[in-house]
Amino acid sequence: MNEIVHRRDILYLTWTMLLVVLAHVHWLPVTLTAAFLCLLVLKLTWTQWTDRPVPLIVRLGTMMLVLALLVWSVGSPVGREGGSALLICLQALKLLETRSRRDARILIGVAFFTSMIAFLFSQQILATVYALAVIAVLFGCLFALTPGFQSQQESLRAALKRTLPSAGKLALAALPLAGVCFLFFPRLSSPLWGTPWDARSGKTGISDRMRPGMISALWNDDTPVFRARFDGPVPPAPMRYWRGPVFWMFDGATWSGASRFSYESGTELSFDTGQTAAYEVQMEPTEQTWLFPLDVAVRSDANDLRWLVDGQVLARRPLIEPRRVKFTSALRYAFEPVLSATHRQSALGLPWRGNPKARALAATWREKHGQDGMAIANEALLFINASFEYTLEPPPLRGDQIDDFLFNTQQGFCEHFSSSFVFLMRAAGVPARVVTGYLGGVYNESGGYLLVRNSDAHAWAEIWIQGQGWVRIDPTGAVAPDRINRGSVDAAFPESQSWFERGWLGDLAMQSDWIAAKWRDLVIEFNAERQEQLLQPFGLDRMGRREMAIGLIALGTLALALGAWWSMRQYRRRSEQDRLALAYRRFQSRLGKRGLSIEPSEGPTQLLARAIAKWPERAEELRALINRYIACQYGHQQDADVRDQLIRQLKSF
Amino acid sequence: MSALLRWWESLLQAAEKRLPALTRHRQAEVLPISLHSRRVYILPTRFGLFFGLVVFTMVLGSLNFNNNPAMMFAFLVVAISMVSFHHTVGNLRGLTLQSIRAEPVFAGAPIRLKLSFREAEHRPRPGLVLELESAQSRIALPDGSDTEVEIEVPTTRRGWLRPGRFRLWTEYPFGIVWAWSYLHPERQFVVYPKPESNPPPLPFGNREDHGTRMRSPGEEWQGLREYRSSDPPRHIAWKQSAHADAMLVKEFADPISDAICLDWHELGALEHEARIARLSAWTLAAQAEGLSFRLRLPNQELGPGSGDEFSARCLTELALLP
Numbered sequence: 020m021n022e023i024v025h026r027r028d029i030l031y032l033t034w035t036m037l038l039v040v041l042a043h044v045h046w047l048p049v050t051l052t053a054a055f056l057c058l059l060v061l062k063l064t065w066t067q068w069t070d071r072p073v074p075l076i077v078r079l080g081t082m083m084l085v086l087a088l089l090v091w092s093v094g095s096p097v098g099r100e101g102g103s104a105l106l107i108c109l110q111a112l113k114l115l116e117t118r119s120r121r122d123a124r125i126l127i128g129v130a131f132f133t134s135m136i137a138f139l140f141s142q143q144i145l146a147t148v149y150a151l152a153v154i155a156v157l158f159g160c161l162f163a164l165t166p167g168f169q170s171q172q173e174s175l176r177a178a179l180k181r182t183l184p185s186a187g188k189l190a191l192a193a194l195p196l197a198g199v200c201f202l203f204f205p206r207l208s209s210p211l212w213g214t215p216w217d218a219r220s221g222k223t224g225i226s227d228r229m230r231p232g233m234i235s236a237l238w239n240d241d242t243p244v245f246r247a248r249f250d251g252p253v254p255p256a257p258m259r260y261w262r263g264p265v266f267w268m269f270d271g272a273t274w275s276g277a278s279r280f281s282y283e284s285g286t287e288l289s290f291d292t293g294q295t296a297a298y299e300v301q302m303e304p305t306e307q308t309w310l311f312p313l314d315v316a317v318r319s320d321a322n323d324l325r326w327l328v329d330g331q332v333l334a335r336r337p338l339i340e341p342r343r344v345k346f347t348s349a350l351r352y353a354f355e356p357v358l359s360a361t362h363r364q365s366a367l368g369l370p371w372r373g374n375p376k377a378r379a380l381a382a383t384w385r386e387k388h389g390q391d392g393m394a395i396a397n398e399a400l401l402f403i404n405a406s407f408e409y410t411l412e413p414p415p416l417r418g419d420q421i422d423d424f425l426f427n428t429q430q431g432f433c434e435h436f437s438s439s440f441v442f443l444m445r446a447a448g449v450p451a452r453v454v455t456g457y458l459g460g461v462y463n464e465s466g467g468y469l470l471v472r473n474s475d476a477h478a479w480a481e482i483w484i485q486g487q488g489w490v491r492i493d494p495t496g497a498v499a500p501d502r503i504n505r506g507s508v509d510a511a512f513p514e515s516q517s518w519f520e521r522g523w524l525g526d527l528a529m530q531s532d533w534i535a536a537k538w539r540d541l542v543i544e545f546n547a548e549r550q551e552q553l554l555q556p557f558g559l560d561r562m563g564r565r566e567m568a569i570g571l572i573a574l575g576t577l578a579l580a581l582g583a584w585w586s587m588r589q590y591r592r593r594s595e596q597d598r599l600a601l602a603y604r605r606f607q608s609r610l611g612k613r614g615l616s617i618e619p620s621e622g623p624t625q626l627l628a629r630a631i632a633k634w635p636e637r638a639e640e641l642r643a644l645i646n647r648y649i650a651c652q653y654g655h656q657q658d659a660d661v662r663d664q665l666i667r668q669l670k671s672f
Numbered sequence: 673m674s675a676l677l678r679w680w681e682s683l684l685q686a687a688e689k690r691l692p693a694l695t696r697h698r699q700a701e702v703l704p705i706s707l708h709s710r711r712v713y714i715l716p717t718r719f720g721l722f723f724g725l726v727v728f729t730m731v732l733g734s735l736n737f738n739n740n741p742a743m744m745f746a747f748l749v750v751a752i753s754m755v756s757f758h759h760t761v762g763n764l765r766g767l768t769l770q771s772i773r774a775e776p777v778f779a780g781a782p783i784r785l786k787l788s789f790r791e792a793e794h795r796p797r798p799g800l801v802l803e804l805e806s807a808q809s810r811i812a813l814p815d816g817s818d819t820e821v822e823i824e825v826p827t828t829r830r831g832w833l834r835p836g837r838f839r840l841w842t843e844y845p846f847g848i849v850w851a852w853s854y855l856h857p858e859r860q861f862v863v864y865p866k867p868e869s870n871p872p873p874l875p876f877g878n879r880e881d882h883g884t885r886m887r888s889p890g891e892e893w894q895g896l897r898e899y900r901s902s903d904p905p906r907h908i909a910w911k912q913s914a915h916a917d918a919m920l921v922k923e924f925a926d927p928i929s930d931a932i933c934l935d936w937h938e939l940g941a942l943e944h945e946a947r948i949a950r951l952s953a954w955t956l957a958a959q960a961e962g963l964s965f966r967l968r969l970p971n972q973e974l975g976p977g978s979g980d981e982f983s984a985r986c987l988t989e990l991a992l993l994p
Contacts, residue, residue, distance in 0.1 A: 121719070124719045124722075124723075124847060125719075125722065128719075128722055128723050128726045129726070131726060131727070131730070131749060132726055132729070132730060134745070135730050135733070135734065135742050135745050135746060138734075138739050138741050138742035138745065139737070139739065139742075142739065142740070142741045142742075146741065147741040147744065147745075150741070150745050151744075151745070151748065154745070154748060154749060154752070158752060158846060161845075161846040161847060161848075162845050162846060164847060165798070165799045165843055165844050165845060165846070165847055185845070189752055189755055189756060189759070189845070190748070190752055192755050193748060193751035193752040193754070193755045194748070194751070195751075196747075196750075196751035196754065196755070197744065197747040197748040197750070197751040197752075200747040200750065200751065201740075201743060201744050201747050204735075204743070204747070206735065206738065207735050207736060207738070211732075211736050340738070542740050542741065542744075543740050543741065544740075545740050546738060578751075579751075579754055579755065582751070582755045583755050583758040586755060586758075586759070587758060587759065587762055
């Protein structure tokens, strides 16, 4: 039974492999994709050229080459990227080797697995729909490989036309069972084995360092970071500061956090209880630990978060899954009204060399205003407002970066402004720190949530004022107030919006984000807890595991029976003659119900006579009907259309 | 090791003797045989086991990482597989074996059995395989009609050939499971004995007169007599029979009741099987030349007669000699 697969089926297989890998293209390194395509083309041309198997030398050679390429581009063959890339390469190599039916089947089995692995990289609705389509194609392949199934002369297209609809119909019939399994299969509350990969910061976004240019690089990135749903009114745009990493240390070029504060806990924070906002943050898997609460968060419903002294809120492990957290934030607060000595020292730390002009400027301000932090800050803001420009493509800085920016280029993005501002403050003796995170967010009407994307990334500053604690100052406001007031970079640079983000296309983008959010809500986050509450609308209280298992078995059997019956229903279609006879019999019984006595052995002519006697007003109709029936059933009337029409008339009489 | 194997074999044989499910189809059944659900067995194929392993890993993996779309994917694959089991069984169920025919052959040549299947449910059944011991035949019953399927079985001996137990199986639609059913029709076919390759010429010396020949139509005939069963149909006088209400045969001048006699007892020098071989070779030769002959066997005497049916009868009797 293990015979050589026909050339046409190899073609079918090759295209299928292409489809399977297409789902991975978005993360595969380009070299690997190219290598895969080369192998496919090699297989295609070889098969067209000859029926001999690909020689062992060629197979070994390509295997070495591909594996070397893999290690070079991805790194190690383990982990999420490495393992998946390895599987894809092995699949391509196996395709090269495929000649017999058994090979082809094993290849398809592996292809199923590879298709599923695509979900490790993206759980969005598009990926899901694509994968489900690939299922039909893969099963179509298996269908075509059944022994004794096809003739040799059929073309690929004819084979496809024959196999895909049947596979598709089977898939439809299987949907109820799959749905029942999905809803009722007991979920694991904790994984059996750990995450397969280290969450490296492969994703772009907010980082644990800030350098000029890092945040401006994000202005074009519309990847959603999180969605926030407010219990009450949504705060206006200038209030939408979402706190992320806070930077204390500057080395002349880069700002970084202060790890020595990570173990401290409990900073004093007093706030106006009347002015708080309660909301829920739905984080996308950013593979980082930061959560972005509204400035400043005071409490949360999650109990596994780390609250740092500078207002950051971190998760214990990098977010590789979507996560929802409820926060309450204070909108009017006094954050650390008494500054500890360590904090003060860190908040004034500057490199002991560099940027003399900026230090000199700051010194003049200190002389003028002494200890008045607010006044010094105002001086700095006026200075910025005077001659600076907010641009999406700031020129690179050389040498003493702060001096170069403040006195030379005078063009920058938020990170330049905040960095220089904090430098000046520190040089003037005001404790200050850089805060990064997000500013703004787009309100999605249909979903009722605020969508914050990578393009909303922002950097601002906080200075410590005697008697008020840490106060937020956003130097960007001095040069581009639209950025704050209108809440997005697009608002500050209207011409930066590409044509497909404006108008109705922009609305479409909003709608599709809403769909993505709904998908996330219903499908991706359907965890054990939600499952237990599945039948609550029907009055059942939380389902235990036993009830779920019973439900699974019972409903599963029902769904399977339903699916099987539906898909095999076509098999019981009666022949044309039988349908006609059935329609006539039903017609007869209906007449009987109206009072005409039924004689089982009489023919249609006698029936006609008696019916006319009973209902003379419909004599013509009855006569025509019965005559046509006789012609169809016993006579020469073979026309299918006439027959169908007659059946309909019999039914509707 | 071999003791273990022998013990296993004896266990299997005992099981076959006792377990009715295994032995039910050892008994021959009267045609027509129709396949219903209880006769159709189903098991996963080797590929099915591999596939099951892959799918199991998929389900486990998706459960572990709580990846809901992956779970949907895995469960859909499981569901499609399970629905397809019904289709595999359905591919066999409802078939009826109506009849088996075969043209008679000589021992040593393969006999071509034609099995006629009837399809009650008007649907196509692709991907069926019919097996009989080592012979195999791929069949695909097209849309909803009765089909005749051929399978070639080699023959070695003369006499009755009981085909034995057929196995009809299919892997449709995906090759994950295979369903099979046994058919053991109660039919037997005659295999003619193998004629001797270079027989000596026909023993014409037995004839009592010379020049026996075929009567050409339109030749003069002398009279009429009653029909006897050994008369060739060509000599029947139709017109006269219609008038007389009885079958009448034309009588010719030369009596044709004298024919060659192929005598078993005359071949004393040969062995049993060799005698049969020579007699069958002579029968064939006589038939080829259109001669009429008589066959004398130890248990009966056939003839005189001529023509195809008579030769067939002779060969059958030769085949069935003990």
